[in-house]
Amino acid sequence: MPRLPAPVGPAVTPTMVPAPPGPFNRTTVFLDVSHGGTDSGSRINDSTSEKDVTLQFANKLRSLLTARGFTTVLSRDSDTATLPNSPDAPLTLDARAGMGNRARAVACLLLHATGSGHGVHLYSSELTPTSGEISGGPWLTAQAPWVTQSVKLERQLGQAITREGVPLVVSRASVRPVDSLTCPALVVELAPSGSESGSISDDAYQQRIANAIATALVFWQNTAQPPSRLVPAPALAPPPTVGPVTKGSLLP
Amino acid sequence: MTPRNLRIVFWVLVACIAAMAIWLFVGREQARGRVGSVADDTPLDAPYSHTESITLALANDAEGTVSATERQIALPTETTARARALLEHLIAEYSLPGSPHPLQSGAAVDDVFLVPLPVIGHSIDPNGTPLPGSDHAPTMPVANTDPNAPQPKSPGGELAIINLRGSFVNAHPSGVEVESLTLLSIIGTLHANLPQIEQIRFLVDGQPRETLAGHADMLRIYPSRDTTVQEFLPDTP
Numbered sequence: 467m468p469r470l471p472a473p474v475g476p477a478v479t480p481t482m483v484p485a486p487p488g489p490f491n492r493t494t495v496f497l498d499v500s501h502g503g504t505d506s507g508s509r510i511n512d513s514t515s516e517k518d519v520t521l522q523f524a525n526k527l528r529s530l531l532t533a534r535g536f537t538t539v540l541s542r543d544s545d546t547a548t549l550p551n552s553p554d555a556p557l558t559l560d561a562r563a564g565m566g567n568r569a570r571a572v573a574c575l576l577l578h579a580t581g582s583g584h585g586v587h588l589y590s591s592e593l594t595p596t597s598g599e600i601s602g603g604p605w606l607t608a609q610a611p612w613v614t615q616s617v618k619l620e621r622q623l624g625q626a627i628t629r630e631g632v633p634l635v636v637s638r639a640s641v642r643p644v645d646s647l648t649c650p651a652l653v654v655e656l657a658p659s660g661s662e663s664g665s666i667s668d669d670a671y672q673q674r675i676a677n678a679i680a681t682a683l684v685f686w687q688n689t690a691q692p693p694s695r696l697v698p699a700p701a702l703a704p705p706p707t708v709g710p711v712t713k714g715s716l717l718p
Numbered sequence: 719m720t721p722r723n724l725r726i727v728f729w730v731l732v733a734c735i736a737a738m739a740i741w742l743f744v745g746r747e748q749a750r751g752r753v754g755s756v757a758d759d760t761p762l763d764a765p766y767s768h769t770e771s772i773t774l775a776l777a778n779d780a781e782g783t784v785s786a787t788e789r790q791i792a793l794p795t796e797t798t799a800r801a802r803a804l805l806e807h808l809i810a811e812y813s814l815p816g817s818p819h820p821l822q823s824g825a826a827v828d829d830v831f832l833v834p835l836p837v838i839g840h841s842i843d844p845n846g847t848p849l850p851g852s853d854h855a856p857t858m859p860v861a862n863t864d865p866n867a868p869q870p871k872s873p874g875g876e877l878a879i880i881n882l883r884g885s886f887v888n889a890h891p892s893g894v895e896v897e898s899l900t901l902l903s904i905i906g907t908l909h910a911n912l913p914q915i916e917q918i919r920f921l922v923d924g925q926p927r928e929t930l931a932g933h934a935d936m937l938r939i940y941p942s943r944d945t946t947v948q949e950f951l952p953d954t955p
Contacts, residue, residue, distance in 0.1 A: 500932075507932055508892035516892070559928055578933065580893040582779060589894060604866050606938055635782060637948065639898040640935035642928050655894050 502547030585633025775906025897934035906945030
């Protein structure tokens with residue numbers, strides 16, 4: 467007769483206490499230029515790939531952000547998708563998230579492009595927001611404490627893009643690696659301006675969108691609020707060992 | 719009188735005809751045997767009962783939405799086969815001409831596994847005694863000590879593991895919206911018809927894959943929910 471084992475209780479988790487937010491660079495913006503190298507991304511039309519559109523748009527956005535005093539960190543600035551210090555190591559999705567997290571940026575924008583739809587599509591993470599950033603939390607849901615800030619950023623960028631007269635779609639989606647970013651993070655997907663898919667590469671069209679985003683980020687850098695961190699409570703010190711009290715020990 | 723050489727040629731030709739006839743007969747018998755072995759009547763899926771009304775969460779690329787649509791189809795009664803048949807019907811809808819979310823036709827789902835939550839493992843019980851007549855060592859259930867492991871929201875909740883075919887995933891159109899809509903459509907269809915499924919995980923040819931076609935996350939465990947309603951976070955001050 468097989469015996470049932472003793473029930474195993476849930477894992478003991480340490481009590482977490484709030485701590486001040488981590489470092490936050492209000493003048494740094496991380497741009498993840500999606501795809502690159504052999505990964506072309508989606509096919510916009512016969513002559514245009516997603517990787518080329520994202521790089522073209524990232525270069526425009528970087529110029530405008532630099533002119534406004536921002537430091538811009540790009541995951542790639544050429545067609546090759548390799549790590550900056552290791553030309554042989556491929557730039558994986560996790561590596562892109564790592565670059566963004568190390569920048570401690572005020573905004574992380576994942577740039578994508580599509581041949582379907584019109585205007586700009588903004589996506590924030592689908593994760594359920596949590597109250598504080600847990601030290602050593604799970605990698606695949608590291609964005610959860612930042613979701614509230616990401617949604618605020620999505621709203622501000624959306625308003626600026628709408629003011630430019632560009633069609634806008636705002637939604638939520640799980641797009642790798644947005645759920646692993648520890649910063650206000652959005653997926654910015656460019657779509658053609660009209661019925662012709664080639665209009666997505668139009669310089670003036672991209673410039674309008676980049677200008678709207680850069681202007682919105684100037685306001686955003688002063689309103690962004692990083693979430694508080696939750697760290698394990700320090701263990702209580704054990705009570706001092708009380709030795710035998712002798713008559714002399716109590717005497718001054 | 720027929721010359722001798724002509725008689726020899728005649729009988730050689732007769733021999734060749736006879737050899738070809740024998741060769742064709744043997745080849746036909748071998749082909750029949752191969753076809754017979756493939757046409758195995760062993761049941762693989764549970765037998766279909768009768769048509770019933772089910773809800774498909776159908777995606778629309780132009781509108782960027784997922785909407786509920788009723789269909790009358792026959793489904794197996796066994797839950798796992800039912801989930802697989804549901805998803806095959808869903809993907810078949812997308813391969814029809816004029817589909818608002820066009821996908822390549824063909825089989826998309828290899829398997830669907832339903833795992834009761836919380837997920838537990840089994841290990842060999844060193845103190846147990848084997849059952850009489852059994853060579854297998856006794857095992858005991860082992861709870862998952864990971865605090866982030868999937869937990870049921872209600873008793874009887876299940877985790878659905880959907881093993882997609884690589885041929886389907888490799889041919890899937892690339893793009894944030896189109897990929898997200900495919901996943902939302904699958905999640906919404908399972909939620910509408912199999913309410914005991916609480917969480918959904920995707921594999922491709924039995925292996926985890928980062929994205930569907932370069933964008934949508936395939937590593938995370940998705941909560942089963944009504945995807946025909948778009949979720950927005952409330953405004954925060």
